Amino acid sequence: MKRIGILTSGGDAPGMNAAVRAAVRKGLSMEMEVYGIERGYEGLLDGDIKKMEWKSVGDILQRGGTILRTARSERFMTAEGQDHAAKMLETFGIEGLVVIGGDGSFRGGLDLDKRGIKVMGVPGTIDNDLGYTDYTIGFDTAVNTVLSLISNIRDTASAHERTTIIEVMGRHCGDIALHAGLAGGADVIMVPEIEVDLNKVCRKVLRGQQSGKLHSIIIKAEGVQMNSIELASEIEERTGREARAVVPGHIQRGGTPSGRDRILASLMATKAVQLLYDDEESKAIGIVGDEIVSYAFEEALKIKREFGNDIFELAEILS
Numbered sequence: 001m002k003r004i005g006i007l008t009s010g011g012d013a014p015g016m017n018a019a020v021r022a023a024v025r026k027g028l029s030m031e032m033e034v035y036g037i038e039r040g041y042e043g044l045l046d047g048d049i050k051k052m053e054w055k056s057v058g059d060i061l062q063r064g065g066t067i068l069r070t071a072r073s074e075r076f077m078t079a080e081g082q083d084h085a086a087k088m089l090e091t092f093g094i095e096g097l098v099v100i101g102g103d104g105s106f107r108g109g110l111d112l113d114k115r116g117i118k119v120m121g122v123p124g125t126i127d128n129d130l131g132y133t134d135y136t137i138g139f140d141t142a143v144n145t146v147l148s149l150i151s152n153i154r155d156t157a158s159a160h161e162r163t164t165i166i167e168v169m170g171r172h173c174g175d176i177a178l179h180a181g182l183a184g185g186a187d188v189i190m191v192p193e194i195e196v197d198l199n200k201v202c203r204k205v206l207r208g209q210q211s212g213k214l215h216s217i218i219i220k221a222e223g224v225q226m227n228s229i230e231l232a233s234e235i236e237e238r239t240g241r242e243a244r245a246v247v248p249g250h251i252q253r254g255g256t257p258s259g260r261d262r263i264l265a266s267l268m269a270t271k272a273v274q275l276l277y278d279d280e281e282s283k284a285i286g287i288v289g290d291e292i293v294s295y296a297f298e299e300a301l302k303i304k305r306e307f308g309n310d311i312f313e314l315a316e317i318l319s
C-alpha cells in the first residue's frame, strides 16, 4: 500500500493528536504517502484532504483536541453518503484509512470496508466503552482530570460540610465514574451498569456524617438516568446536610494527554499503519493486558464490554 489517509471522528479525546503524529510519521518512515482528512467523515465527503509531511505533525504530541478536527457526520450515515466517501478516496488514490474514534466511527469504518477500502480502527474516546480493548485513548487523561476536580470539590465541600455529586461523562458506560471514584476515594459511585439504591446511598452519606466526615463525594456517571440537581435535593432532604451537583462536562475532554495516553496512541497508531502496509484485512486495534492486539473489524464490534465489578466492590469496601 502506497497512499493512506488518516481521520479523527466523533467526540475528540486527549491523545488523538499523538495518534495522528504517530500514524503520519510511521507511514512516512515506510515511504508511504500520508493524507490527513479534516473533520472526520464530514471532511471526507467534502474532499477536505491534504498531504501530510513530517513537520505537519510537529509540536502536537502534548496537545488535546485534534489538529485534523472532528465531527459527527449525519450525511455519512446514509448508503449514498458512504458510496460518495468511497469514491472520494478513490479520487485521491487513497487505498487504506486509519480511523481514530469510538464506536460510531468504527461502524463508519466498517461501511467503508464493505466498499473495498482497508480500514484500521484506533480507539480514541474518553468513554472507554469498546468491549474488545481494555483501554481507549483519552480515558486515562479524562480520569485524571476528574481526579483533579474531586480534589478541588473536596476542599470546598469540607469547608461547608456538604455532599457533592459530580456528574461525569461516559455516555452509556460507567468507566470514568468507576475509575475516578476508586482513585479519588468517592463515598459513592453511581454507574448505569449497577442499579442505584437511593436508600443505600443516603445511608452511606449519613454514616459518613455520623463518623465525623466533613464532606461526602458522590461520583455519578451521566448514563445513570437521574437528574443530578434533583438527586442533590433528594439527598439533602433525606440526610439533612446541604448538597450540590457539579457537571464538569466538556472540561473532561480537553487538556494535555497523560503519558499513558500518549504511549497508547503511539503504539496503536503505528500498529494500524503497519497493518495497512502489510495489506492486512480491516482491523480494530486495542490493548489487552500489556499487549497491543488487533481483531477483525466486525468481530471486534461484537465483543461485549465487561463491567469492572471487582473495582466497584473494592471502592465500596474502601470508601
Ligand code: F6P
Pocket: 011, 102, 125, 126, 127, 169, 170, 171, 222, 253
Ligand atoms: O463520546 C464522548 C462524549 O464526551 C460522551 O462522554 C458524551 O456523552 C458525548 O461525547 C458528548 O457529546 P457532544 O460533545 O457531542 O456533546
